[in-house]
Amino acid sequence: MNVLAAASTYDLTPGRLWSLIAVVFGVAGVVAGVPAVRRGRGAIVAVAGGLAAVVIGGWVVAAAKGGPGTGYGIVGGYVDLVIGAAALVLGGLSMARSRGFVGGRR
Numbered sequence: 001m002n003v004l005a006a007a008s009t010y011d012l013t014p015g016r017l018w019s020l021i022a023v024v025f026g027v028a029g030v031v032a033g034v035p036a037v038r039r040g041r042g043a044i045v046a047v048a049g050g051l052a053a054v055v056i057g058g059w060v061v062a063a064a065k066g067g068p069g070t071g072y073g074i075v076g077g078y079v080d081l082v083i084g085a086a087a088l089v090l091g092g093l094s095m096a097r098s099r100g101f102v103g104g105r106r
Contacts, residue, residue: 016076019057019060019075020076022057022080025053026087029053029083029091033045037094040094040098047091049084049091050088056080057079057081060072
């Protein structure tokens with residue numbers, strides 16, 4: 001009989017650590033992406049942070065062997081995917097606007 005033991009709430013497992021690292025990249029991308037849409041600067045930082053968050057979050061989700069509460073960081077991985085996608089959208093929108101593709105000057 002194989003029983004997955006739930007990790008303690010306070011344990012910092014490798015999966016949880018990678019999820020935290022990815023969320024830092026994702027939040028940095030969103031923080032850089034919001035002013036980038038308004039002013040047109042910082043789009044590269046937003047795209048890079050979002051891409052890093054999506055890649056690491058996807059890796060965490062793919063490597064997880066259990067569900068929520070098992071210590072594999074799967075919930076954080078899904079959060080990373082959402083935040084990273086938001087940063088990618090903000091950075092992409094800013095880059096498109098700066099090149100005149102979306103709502104820019106013609």
